[in-house]
Amino acid sequence: MIPARNAPGPRALVPFVSVADMMRLVHHIGLRPMIRALADRIEDDFRRWEKFDKSPRVPAHSAEGVVELMPTTDGTTYGFKFVNGHPGNARDGLQTVTAFGMLADMATGYPVLLSEMTLLTALRTAAMSALAARWLAPPTTTMAIIGTGAQSEFQALAFAEICGLAEVRLSDIDPGAVAKCARNLAGTGLRVIPCASPEEAILGAGIITTVTADKRRATILSDNMVGPGVHLNAVGGDCPGKTELAPGILQRAAIFTEFTPQTRIEGEIQQLAPDHPVTELWQVITGRAPGRTAPAQITLFDSVGFAIEDFAALAYVRDEALKAGTFTPLDLVADPDDPRDLYGMLMRSGPLPA
Amino acid sequence: MIPARNAPGPRALVPFVSVADMMRLVHHIGLRPMIRALADRIEDDFRRWEKFDKSPRVPAHSAEGVVELMPTTDGTTYGFKFVNGHPGNARDGLQTVTAFGMLADMATGYPVLLSEMTLLTALRTAAMSALAARWLAPPTTTMAIIGTGAQSEFQALAFAEICGLAEVRLSDIDPGAVAKCARNLAGTGLRVIPCASPEEAILGAGIITTVTADKRRATILSDNMVGPGVHLNAVGGDCPGKTELAPGILQRAAIFTEFTPQTRIEGEIQQLAPDHPVTELWQVITGRAPGRTAPAQITLFDSVGFAIEDFAALAYVRDEALKAGTFTPLDLVADPDDPRDLYGMLMRSGPLPA
Numbered sequence: 001m002i003p004a005r006n007a008p009g010p011r012a013l014v015p016f017v018s019v020a021d022m023m024r025l026v027h028h029i030g031l032r033p034m035i036r037a038l039a040d041r042i043e044d045d046f047r048r049w050e051k052f053d054k055s056p057r058v059p060a061h062s063a064e065g066v067v068e069l070m071p072t073t074d075g076t077t078y079g080f081k082f083v084n085g086h087p088g089n090a091r092d093g094l095q096t097v098t099a100f101g102m103l104a105d106m107a108t109g110y111p112v113l114l115s116e117m118t119l120l121t122a123l124r125t126a127a128m129s130a131l132a133a134r135w136l137a138p139p140t141t142t143m144a145i146i147g148t149g150a151q152s153e154f155q156a157l158a159f160a161e162i163c164g165l166a167e168v169r170l171s172d173i174d175p176g177a178v179a180k181c182a183r184n185l186a187g188t189g190l191r192v193i194p195c196a197s198p199e200e201a202i203l204g205a206g207i208i209t210t211v212t213a214d215k216r217r218a219t220i221l222s223d224n225m226v227g228p229g230v231h232l233n234a235v236g237g238d239c240p241g242k243t244e245l246a247p248g249i250l251q252r253a254a255i256f257t258e259f260t261p262q263t264r265i266e267g268e269i270q271q272l273a274p275d276h277p278v279t280e281l282w283q284v285i286t287g288r289a290p291g292r293t294a295p296a297q298i299t300l301f302d303s304v305g306f307a308i309e310d311f312a313a314l315a316y317v318r319d320e321a322l323k324a325g326t327f328t329p330l331d332l333v334a335d336p337d338d339p340r341d342l343y344g345m346l347m348r349s350g351p352l353p354a
Numbered sequence: 355m356i357p358a359r360n361a362p363g364p365r366a367l368v369p370f371v372s373v374a375d376m377m378r379l380v381h382h383i384g385l386r387p388m389i390r391a392l393a394d395r396i397e398d399d400f401r402r403w404e405k406f407d408k409s410p411r412v413p414a415h416s417a418e419g420v421v422e423l424m425p426t427t428d429g430t431t432y433g434f435k436f437v438n439g440h441p442g443n444a445r446d447g448l449q450t451v452t453a454f455g456m457l458a459d460m461a462t463g464y465p466v467l468l469s470e471m472t473l474l475t476a477l478r479t480a481a482m483s484a485l486a487a488r489w490l491a492p493p494t495t496t497m498a499i500i501g502t503g504a505q506s507e508f509q510a511l512a513f514a515e516i517c518g519l520a521e522v523r524l525s526d527i528d529p530g531a532v533a534k535c536a537r538n539l540a541g542t543g544l545r546v547i548p549c550a551s552p553e554e555a556i557l558g559a560g561i562i563t564t565v566t567a568d569k570r571r572a573t574i575l576s577d578n579m580v581g582p583g584v585h586l587n588a589v590g591g592d593c594p595g596k597t598e599l600a601p602g603i604l605q606r607a608a609i610f611t612e613f614t615p616q617t618r619i620e621g622e623i624q625q626l627a628p629d630h631p632v633t634e635l636w637q638v639i640t641g642r643a644p645g646r647t648a649p650a651q652i653t654l655f656d657s658v659g660f661a662i663e664d665f666a667a668l669a670y671v672r673d674e675a676l677k678a679g680t681f682t683p684l685d686l687v688a689d690p691d692d693p694r695d696l697y698g699m700l701m702r703s704g705p706l707p708a
Contacts (some may be wrong), residue, residue, distance in 0.1 A: 018685035027704030060427045062460040073414045084463020090693045098687045106416040109438020118688035153697035331372035333452050334472035339444045343507035350381030
């Protein structure tokens with residue numbers, strides 16, 4: 001047993017937001033208000049884009065998928081997310097994407113938050129999509145969602161909360177997934193239209209969200225499916241070799257990215273020349289570049305997810321979880337009374353080694 | 355409250371080795387046997403060096419210090435460490451270096467271990483130093499340690515366990531730190547000689563370990579202090595702008611590194627031309643390059659720490675902690691019954707949002 005005098009001090013204890021804690025926090029705040037708050041927090045951080053370190057994510061690929069580290073800092077706080085993407089996981093009853101993350105104080109290097117991010121990534125991804133649409137989409141109350149997996153309900157509710165969405169049209173290669181999404185969205189106030197095909201889903205939709213999980217070049221939307229004036233929210237194409245849109249669509253669209261050097265590698269635009277013109281969304285938000293310039297323009301948010309979004313989400317969760325008490329203190333940092341005496345702390349915690 | 359039907363399943367629970375768990379594990383195995391086992395595990399992984407992904411660490415610098423991510427994978431398992439280095443922390447009663455890390459399964463991306471690594475890094479750093487000396491040092495029973503901070507006792511005991519060290523000679527700019535180290539090493543079987551200066555400490559020492567924490571170019575050892583035949587174990591110089599040895603010593607020494615591209619940036623050899631010849635230790639261990647070639651040769655292990663060492667340490671801790679039960683299950687991964695139904699899991703855990 002560890003004697004009481006070695007009980008961890010307050011600096012050793014890092015607030016940990018578990019999956020159960022995160023669910024409690026969502027219910028405490030409310031899902032839609034929380035998505036709105038996340039979108040606002042991301043927008044605030046995009047406004048101070050130039051303060052952030054912008055490194056590309058650090059991936060490790062295998063035959064089955066990818067694991068990635070996504071670090072960033074605003075100079076005061078540091079954050080990173082660990083996230084995987086394994087399209088075959090669902091077949092084995094596992095999540096395609098799971099994640100956790102942390103924040104640390106840049107002045108001391110000490111961790112100040114550890115959090116589950118599987119749920120949080122779903123929330124912030126939906127918040128990010130709706131935030132981009134707030135700046136780019138045409139006036140519309142109808143969205144198609146192609147791919148009704150784990151992210152789909154969050155997308156629908158984010159667009160309802162932030163963009164005034166009233167009708168969502170659902171399509172998936174698996175009718176069971178459409179039924180699941182429709183069931184989950186019943187009673188949310190959205191008009192939900194299950195559709196038999198992507199072609200049916202996009203009828204009358206001012207926004208088309210693609211959020212499939214295949215790790216390969218797929219053509220979820222072919223060129224002739226996308227008419228003038230539509231906003232495309234391409235969420236599923238997010239790693240090298242994984243895309244959802246026919247190249248012809250990209251040629252006709254005004255393309256908006258998060259952090260272009262990363263999107264060139266991971267986004268839909270990996271199908272284009274490396275100098276194909278694109279606009280970063282922070283430039284639109286800060287007024288340095290135009291968003292949508294004409295009603296007939298096709299706008300495309302080529303979303304791959306960027307570390308600043310996770311940073312904003314973690315900072316929000318830290319504030320709210322500490323207020324709401326939805327966290328567990330975790331004995332993560334060795335904290336000897338004398339910082340030079342790590343050995344002494346260890347030895348005083350038990351018998352001398354032989 | 356979270357209803358019982360949403361209690362996390364086994365896949366959601368990741369074994370977490372807290373600081374208290376790690377201390378229990380060290381006492382269960384014994385400090386010296388554990389350091390030896392870590393050295394053996396690192397040596398095994400260095401023998402299969404070419405199987406590992408070798409990316410340089412990913413740093414974020416501030417005025418006060420650095421935080422870093424150190425990822426690697428052998429193709430089957432993925433691991434990374436988060437670690438900080440903040441020389442001013444001790445002044446404020448904080449650790450200079452704290453760390454935690456994790457392992458994940460490359461086939462699914464799911465985390466399989468989360469662990470404190472402040473203590474574990476101290477153990478593996480000492481194990482690595484002694485492992486390098488096993489291959490490079492002259493026959494000797496005497497070592498000088500310049501810098502008796504948090505790492506010093508672990509270094510002394512690792513060399514006692516692995517290299518037959520009998521006498522350790524201690525020096526630090528702070529006499530209190532020397533007294534602390536000497537006190538901690540009393541009763542370990544080592545002959546401990548507190549010294550008033552580095553010059554006194556190195557008298558008769560076949561191995562000189564430098565392990566100071568200043569974040570600047572310091573000259574802990576000047577050129578005239580290092581005679582023929584000595585093995586230098588340079589642990590403290592480990593980031594850009596932070597070195598401990600006079601350049602003249604480097605010119606006279608046979609230099610051994612962990613992963614050269616990283617050491618060129620962070621190690622003592624940042625003071626040398628970028629093409630100055632060095633040998634990676636794995637090449638010595640696998641017989642592809644000679645270690646020490648003459649009794650009068652000065653050998654230098656320019657240690658900065660590399661991700662494969664942390665990977666080996668985490669893999670060892672996972673095996674041993676699961677056997678010994680020194681871990682806590684952590685609710686880190688959202689694990690809905692239907693992997694496509696993350697939203698349903700969230701909503702069933704509480705009231706419907708307004």
